[in-house]
Amino acid sequence: MSEQKTPDRSRADGAARATNPLAPLSRALLLTRLGLVSERLWRCFWPLATILFLAAGLVFLGILDWMLLEAAWALAVLVVVGAAAALLWGAIRFRWPSRQEALIRLDETLPGRPIAAILDTQVSGAQDSASVVLWQAHQDRMAARAAQAEAPAPNLRIADRDPYALRYVALLVLVTGLLFGTAWRAGTVADLMPGSGTAGLTGPTWEGWVEPPRYTGLPTLYLGDMSDDTLRVPENSRITLRFYGDVGDLTLAETVSGRTGELPSASTPEQSFSVMQAGDLTIHGTGGRSWSVEVIRDTPPRVSLAGEPDLSADGTLTLPFSASDDYGVVGGTVTISLDEEALDRRYGLATPPDARAPIELPLPLSLTGDRRLFSEVLEEEFSAHPWANMPVTYSFRADDAAGQHSQPATLQGPLTARRFFDPMAAALIEQRRDLLWARANGPRVAQILRTLSHRPEDVFPDMGNYLQLRTILKRLEAYNTAGLSPEHQEEVATALWDLALQLEEGDVGDALERMRQAQERLSQAMRDGASDEEIARLMQELREATQDYMRQLSRQAQQQNEDEDGSESRDNAIQLSQQDLQSMMDRIQELMEQGRMAEAEQALREFQQMMENMQVTQGEGGQGDSPGQQAMDGLADTLREQQGLSDQAFRDLQEQFNPNAQRGESRGNEGRDGGLGRGQSHEGGGEGGEGESPGQQGGQQQGQQQGNGGQPQTGQSQDGQGGTGDLAQRQQTLRNELQRQRDGLPLGGPEGEAARDSLDQAGRAMEGAEDALRDGDYAEAIDRQSEAMEALRDGMRALGEAMAEQQQQGQQPGGQQGQSNRQGNALDPLGRDRGGQGSDYLSRDSIGDGQAYRRAWDLLEEIRRRAGERERSESERNYLQRLLDRF
Incomplete structure (x- = not known):
């Protein structure tokens, strides 16, 4: 079908x-x-x-x-x-x-436009049956395509x-409004007047805000949204009300502002007042509201002292305190006034004092955290103040943002400051105090200073200090004759302070003298009954001075030649190791902590005697330098080369800012050998340089090689023109040499690893300097070169500690066993060869002496520091730079 x-x-x-x-x-x-x-x-x-x-x-x-x-x-x-x-x-x-x-x-x-083809009619061939059949077939195909x-x-x-x-x-x-907003309010758009839910667009309405003080950090309250009839607001909050509609439809009644006198009308469209007391706030009229206002009182801040004034390790006064406020402490003051009733008014203090204002300091505040309750410490340096160590009254006061002040917290105690234990320094500080106490003490202070300087050879270890005191004395006597003014008083006081510091601290470049002075100050502090903190600080100074002295002995031993004549006289000398010294100082500190000051002072005197009789020890002779010593010498050469590169980079940086001068011919850039514009070595700073012939360059290079044992310095070629190429290439060569030295370190253990880490850091800094030099950034290159030199010094220090550790274990860094007692006398306390000097080598006055070498090095460092201070005049900096170039 x-x-x-x-x-x-x-x-x-x-x-x-x-x-x-x-x-x-x-x-x-x-x-x-x-x-x-x-x-x-x-x-x-x-x-x-x-x-x-x-x-x-x-x-x-x-x-x-x-x-x-x-x-x-x-x-x-x-x-x-x-x-x-x-x-x-x-x-x-x-x-x-x-x-x-x-x-x-x-x-x-559609492809082929089938709909247009369907609607078309046949124009030609309509009488031809074959043409009609063909047209019909075309129409059918287009219809089938159009159906899709x-x-x-x-x-x-x-x-x-x-x-x-x-x-x-x-x-x-x-x-966003549909998802997160209040879409249900869309039906109330017609009610545009806040505070009126029933009045509509035609009735009277109002709006109002309560703004707490800004320092409270509390939000603003919108009165139209407040459903509670009780308002609790901070004191001094600001209430603003606005009435809309006919005048008189809405009126205000309030008892919170406490305003008196002429007041605005209750029906004024805009009302603004501060909340000063509790009371009622009522808006009468259609849509009105009423509130019972309660006031949150702003309590004054509080401050309390949490301890006694103390002296920190760096000589600053520390006094802890606590402060609090309901909204936060914003400031305060610390007032320090002289307590004349508790002051012993004798000697120079018997004179009526000159007027001097109390010390006013800002209250230290917590930098982080909540200032509503915090604890802080007052830290100030008062050592140079005229009231130093005198009885004073400390008064602390805190303030809040509302302008309220706390009740002052007072404490009576000394103005804790640094004390001087050198007798001459303490005497000068006392006379400085008397001079600052009253200018009328000027003649008395001059008389006492003249007495102190009567027998200088007995009290001044350095005649330079004596000459300084005589200069101060003459200046003070001249001022007394002409009338001592406040400016002259301050000038003399400053000079006395500087001289007392020199006497107390000594010459930091002389390690032996520094150690002796540290021992004397510690002994004097124990006799004077100084505080535990002061004794602990002086004990730490003694430890540091002793370590510095041991390092100086090590450098001396490296530079001195063997002296066979003095070897027998040292056989009976006392020998000490670093461990022995550390044990003795620990024992002294333990006695002091136990309060046994007499025993501690006796132990300190024994320590002084042992240090004076200390003998450096020497290993087996004739074996040459150990591998560790060779590594130390190589690193010292590398450090000198790096310093030379840094100096030359600094000169090139100067020449960038002096385009009118030819390269290397800056007036402030004279070299040690008389040429201009060369590095510290002065043999490779330029291509010949003016003022110096190639032959002179070769002679200088040859002399330098002879001073280094015939070996050319790292980074210099051996043709006598060391370093005439690019600075970056010389830096790269020096870095490669440092890497070779690092790989060849003969020591292991933690100290050896520390030395390798420091050398790695120096290598990275050299690489950064090399990159900066290739980019022409001399400032960055100088910074990186400074880092490299500091790391090199750390590496040499760690290497020396590693060698000392192996020596204490009875083995030389190169693997040699310890020798006999007589042979050991030629080694320093770190086990390094000191060149066979006799027991009197510390008193030698040759240029190779450790003290003289250290003084020269410290002087060079001081000249470099001053030459880098931009605030100095150009002429002075040029002079310092010429000193650096020449020496």
Whole structure:
């Protein structure tokens, strides 16, 4: 039966196509037309949709809750006018799509335009049966293809009309309002007046805020949202009220401001006042409210002292305290005044004092954390103040943001400061105090200073200090004759302070003298009953001075030659190791901590005697330098080479800022050998350089090689023109040499690893300097070279400690065993060969003596420091630079 119906159905379809060829496309054609309608509606009315989406989103987000009433109305009018304009613009441009436009759109989606072919008629060959059959077959194929048509999706892209994507912004606001806003308020848009739930748009209304003081950190309260009839607000909070409607519809009654005199009318549209006391706040009228106001009082800050004044290790006064406030302390003062009632008014203090204002200091505040409750420490240096170590009264006061002050916390005690234990330094400080106490003490101070300087050989170890005191004395006597002014008083006091510091601290470049003075100060402090903190500080100074002295002995032993004549006289000398010295100092400190000062002083005297009789020890002779000593010498050469490169880089940096001078010919850049513009070695700073012939360069290089045992310095060529190439290339060569020295270190253990780590750090700094030199950044190169030199010094220090550790274990750094007692006398306390000098080598006055070498080195470092200070005059810096170049 199916086979019989197929021809009939085909004939029916053919008849339907003949009658209406577009009948199969009716559904697709309808959808296409609807798509065109949506396209044209969106293209014409997208501004209207954008305005409506944006307005609805803002309403959902609650923008009307915090906008002023006038602003809300202005926004509403703006939205209505914009929406009307957008609607009119879209209505004018909109055109309803026709059926023919839908056919064309649908036909464009099909290959070969089959719909147009179906609607076409045969023009030629209509009388030819074969042509008619062919045309009919073509129509059937096009109809079959058109039957597969699907309605195209509408094209809603309007980027050309909305280049700023405003439609998406409005849609984002709408979606955000729906998801996170209060969409339920959309029904209350008509009630735009806060505080009136029933008045509508025509009745009176009000709004108000309570603003706590800013320093409280509390939020502002909106009175329209307050459901409780009791308000608790901080003192000095600001209340602002606004009345809308006819004047007199709403009035205010309050008893919280405490205002008197002429007051604004209760019906004034805007009211503003501060809450000063508890009371009532009432708004009379339609939609009015009433509150009972409670005031949270702002209490004054509090401050208390948590201890006694103390002296820290660095000589500063420390005094702990605590402060608190309900909203936080913002400042305060510390006042220190002289306690004349507790002062012993004798000697120079018996004179009526000159007027001197109390010491005013800002209260130290906590830099981090909550300032409502904190503990801090007052740290100040008062050693040079005229009231140092005198009885004073400390007064602490804290302030809060409201301008309230705490009750002062007072403490009576000494103005704790550094004390001087050298007798002459202490005497000078006492006379300085008397001079600053009153200018009338000038003649008395001059008389005592003249007495102190009567027998200088008995009290001054250095005649330079004596000459300084005589200069101060003559100046003071001259000022006394002409009338001592405050400026002259301060000048003499400053000079006395500087001289006392020199006497107390000594010459830090002389390690032996520094150690002796540290021992004397510690002994004097124990006799004077100094505090535990002062004794601990002086004990630490003694430890550091002793270590420095041991290092100086080591350098002396390296530079002195063997002296066979004095070897027998040293056989009976006392020998000490670092461990022995450490044990003795620990014992002294233990006795002092136990309060056994007499025993501690006796142990200190024994320590002094042992240090004076200390003998350096020597290993087996004739074996040459150990591998460790050779490594130390190599690192010293590398350090000198790096210093020379740094000096030359500094000169090149100077010449960059002096374009009028030829390279290497700056007036302030004279070299040691008379040439201009060369590095510290002065043999490779330029290509010959003016003022020096190539032959002279070769002679200087040869002399330098002879001074180094015939070996050219690292980074210099052996043709006598060392370092005439690029600075970066010389830096690279020096870095490679340092790596070779690092790989060849003969020591192990923690100290050896520390030395290798320091040398690794120096290598990285050299690499950075090399890169900076290649880039022409001399300032960066100098910084990296300074880091390299500091790391090299750390590495040499660690290497010396490693060698000393192996020596204490009875083995030389090169693996040799310790020798006999007599042979050991030629080694220093670190086990290194000191060149066989006799026991009197410390008193030698040769240029190779350790003290003289150390003094020269410290002097060179001081000249370098002063030459780098930019605040000095150009002429002075040029002079210092010439000193560096020449020496």
